[in-house]
Amino acid sequence: MNDAHLIRILRELLGFENVLTATDCMAAYLADWRGRYRGVALCVVRPATTAAVSAVVRACTEAGVAMVPQGGNTSLCGAATPAFDGRSVLISLSRMQRVRALDTANNTITVEAGCVLQAVQERAAQAERLFPLSLAAEGSCQIGGNLSTNAGGVQVLRYGNMRELTLGLEVVLPSGEIWNGLRALRKDNTGYDLKHLFIGAEGTLGIITAAVLKLFPLPRATATAWLAIASPTLAVRLLSDLQARFGASLTACELVSEAALAxxxxxxxxxxxxxxxxxxxxxxxxxxxxxxxxxxxxxxAFLETALDEYVLGDVLLAQSGEQARRLWALRENIGEAQKRAGPSIKHDVSLPISRLPEFVERADRALEQAFPEIRIVTFGHIGDGNLHYNQSKSAASENAAFLAAQPEVNRIVHDLVHELGGSISAEHGIGQLKRMELLRYKSPVEIEMMRAIKRTLDPRGLMNPGKVL
Structure with missing residues (x-):
């Protein structure tokens, strides 16, 4: 089957307007959010139903053409960007936006993969429920992408990441078959829990088309505070005391460096x-x-005691919802501010919480010795051990040369993370960015197990090739 014939079949399946081939129409789909990765696709297709996704996958598989699933295109690792060879079909799930069910008695919501995260949050709130996944891109990222990268965000401390928030999935397999695993059960010990193969797989094993997600009672009251502190060591001690005092009421605990706030x-x-x-x-x-x-x-009352014990600087306690939103905006806009400041080398790492201060101290020292006048921007979810640890030069003219040193920077950062028992990817995934890094830090046994799963489900290697493995 030649390319023109495949495009004709796809247009028969989806309609002419939902198979994009013009360069200008495809452009927004072919570059990642950071502008780091760009690719070329045979076409962009926009199915609106699971049956349509299945039909597209069957057609592509028959033609031997690779497929790249894409949600809101907010990946930071190039996971949803096609290769440059122009031999893949990009499958956008953005038209799949239905809420299929909302069960308040069971505290679940069943949504399609193209639902924007913020829309799911709002639909849950209308039913006086909370869907707790919260991250900076929530106004544009989609549930399918959140699942495919096992997204975390700011409330993992209390509610867990997407893997813990998901009860069931619907997936189109590389064969085009549909696996209906949309079970709204909190207990189901009937063999392997297959949904966990696809959560975090970045579309390399199949295309997630719908999910059953957990809901929680909508909190009626909140308290938000921004504290000036001296060090990550004090932050870890304060976190421990907060957990001891407030238990599950502690929803989020975020660490921000002065360089990030600046x-x-x-x-x-x-x-x-x-x-x-x-x-x-x-x-x-x-x-x-x-x-x-x-x-x-x-x-x-807690902070008054902490002021004496931890010698905190200024403390700003939000007196209204609007003040709380403004404090959160400081944290959530760090990524956008970094983007406007120019390119940087980004690390999304996790460590045992007790080792975070040691990591920051040792990594900062090693990088500053190797790269004088480096700017290190550190922020993240200290409550679950996840730091975003990014580097650039303050002078934009020096950044191009600095970015060329990314392998050396990665070696300093990732070797230390590995030494301290951490992970080189906490919530952003692997994508194209960390494929070779994965080989360095995963054991040969782990890599072969992952490859065996890939071979079993996608024997022809057509599902999002070049990502993860």
């Missing part, structure tokens, strides 16, 4: 916190109960 101040209009400069900051949030005032009073 970029937000510079590049995001209106981001002007009243706090004085500090080496580090901690953003914490409590949720639960029914009274905002009671939550704030409890947090205030």
């Amino acid at each position: 970029l937000v101040r510079k590049h995001i209009p209106g981001a002007h916190p009243t706090l004085s400069a500090s080496p580090w900051y901690l953003l914490i949030e409590l949720s639960g109960g029914s009274d905002d005032t009671a939550q704030r009073d409890a947090l205030t």
